[in-house]
Amino acid sequence: MKVVVALDSFKGSVDSRSAGAAVRRGVLAVQPTADVRVFEMADGGEGTLSAILSARGGEEIAVETVDSLHRPVTATYGVLVADGRRIAVIEAARTIGLAQLESVDADIPPRASSYGLGVQFRHALQSGPDQVLIGLGGTASTDGGTGFLSALGLRLVDDEGSAPRPGTNPLWRFAGIESTSMPDVAHVEVCVLSDVTNPLLGPLGAAAVFGPQKGATPGQIATLELRMAGWARSLERLSGRAVASVPGAGAAGGIGAALVALGARLEPGFDRVAALVGLPEAVAGADLVFTGEGRLDAQTGMGKGPVGVARIAREAGALVIALAGHVERGPDLPALFTAVVPIHSRPRTLDEAMDPATTLAELEGTAAELARLTAAALDK
């Protein structure tokens, strides 16, 4: 039996890699001769670099840069060769990740900047790649990419005519751009990996939608929105590109817009990562595919992870089982899954259910039962 395992993380409990390893153990416990391939899943956010490097190999390069609060941090990016092209892979969450903050509150929005990501990007450019992939997602800043472009040399001025101070969000008091041209990255292809389709501004924009989870109060969101509009106008004028309305410009607190202004291409994160790790090829020869994530409900159909795996699996004619800690049964669950199966083997509180050891044991146990059932049915 050929089995492919590609689970998303179970948020707050276990990551994609260990979830996949647990399912693999379960399958092998009942089908010791099964060919089980595990893929990490990522959509441009946390885990993207690990997913790509674990599947493709490559080099990890450490860069001394700063995090979203301008504290020194060593962050790695990857370099690999695919189809003869040298590709640098940057995961924004590794540098300016929200998860790196000790606390997230109203202190953060005026301070958090994407400057450190720009430092890392500059380093990657200097390594001479044919292409740079930047995974957005899980970042702490809502600065429209002002910090990111500052690190690439773009000069900004604030309300008092000064350059923004390090350790502040350059958007917070943004007044205008002093540079007369955009930083030049035309010699390299830049791709943004993100499954966020939000525009930069408005009620579905970066500040309104993602601000709250980054600590912004309603008043701060209004401030950010106002400055973001001015920043978008300046950026569009300087770059000659439509920026604010592009779907995905609102990704990562607006870093998407800054990258669009640089000429970067936005790509669906999940699809690009899946292609890069070779998921479609692996699934094409599989009898059974396991996917899943912490919670599966009507919203799952909007996302990319398990539904993306299921789409690939169904096209290839494989059975696809989605595992989850919490399933909202009902007609709104995506019909792409052959079966959606919850993993908890007994009544538990949410806290008990989130315990990583519990999640892993239940993933392993559930996978074993379903592998046994599927193998028996396939044998009939």
Place this chain on the structure above:
Amino acid sequence: MKVVVALDSFKGSVDSRSAGAAVRRGVLAVQPTADVRVFEMADGGEGTLSAILSARGGEEIAVETVDSLHRPVTATYGVLVADGRRIAVIEAARTIGLAQLESVDADIPPRASSYGLGVQFRHALQSGPDQVLIGLGGTASTDGGTGFLSALGLRLVDDEGSAPRPGTNPLWRFAGIESTSMPDVAHVEVCVLSDVTNPLLGPLGAAAVFGPQKGATPGQIATLELRMAGWARSLERLSGRAVASVPGAGAAGGIGAALVALGARLEPGFDRVAALVGLPEAVAGADLVFTGEGRLDAQTGMGKGPVGVARIAREAGALVIALAGHVERGPDLPALFTAVVPIHSRPRTLDEAMDPATTLAELEGTAAELARLTAAALDK
């Protein structure tokens, strides 16, 4: 796809019949043309009469009798024809059931009697059956069947030389048997359905093992044990049959012993009910069998319900899925099941999990997912 559904009750939540109906709904939701047959499961205890009548048809006959505390009660038994023979089916729990008591405490053991069951048995004998099946299990009395045999005419005397008073447990002050012969039931075949194998006396006997769940204190258990030993001697002397040591004599507070003394045959409850309802024939043609109960663990291997269904299913070559609210995963789970799958789709407290509506919805949902998976795998 041919599907057989035979679930045990989910104790404290839903009975076998409604559990089976929920699984049927789930299967039909995804496989509308499936041939789904539902069987109720029973082992001689509660649900036995319903299981047999729902599968075989037959007549329900109401009898005015008394419950274990000598309160008037209308209890029904069934009469059906199988292989040309007229069979009466009595479920002891319907007359002298523990579940009919408002509270179970130390007031009960000195009072609870099997007299009302004897009244019903006498009525069934008068209907002229070829065979009487008595399902034991779920009874309130620990009287060794003294009440039962009293109702059939056996005369007992207590410590003061009097007949036991109605509304008391005749065993409590049992001194001897006044009759010179056993009640005569030789014209009819009597079968006891029970999966209990306990003897009448000793640490594995009726008083020691089942007394506590019927309200008996340690002191009361000692009293019951002492009187039970005298009763067994009297019964063996009068009937000329070994009684106390027969496996199953301890069933239903010792009613098993009284029936053995009458010449009844003890039969494994689950197997006999399964055969009577036609479970083996139905399973023989099935692709998939659903069984299950509230909790599945190492103890499940000792019982008869789901393991009995699984044994029949595996012999017939059908896939068998066990559903449960609580699964103890591990090597001790019976290996007869193709897959053991818990039904709860999210973290829940035990109280929430026991809610009947929740159990039914989850059974339906889980069955749907697994039926879809199995059908897809069988189609490949």
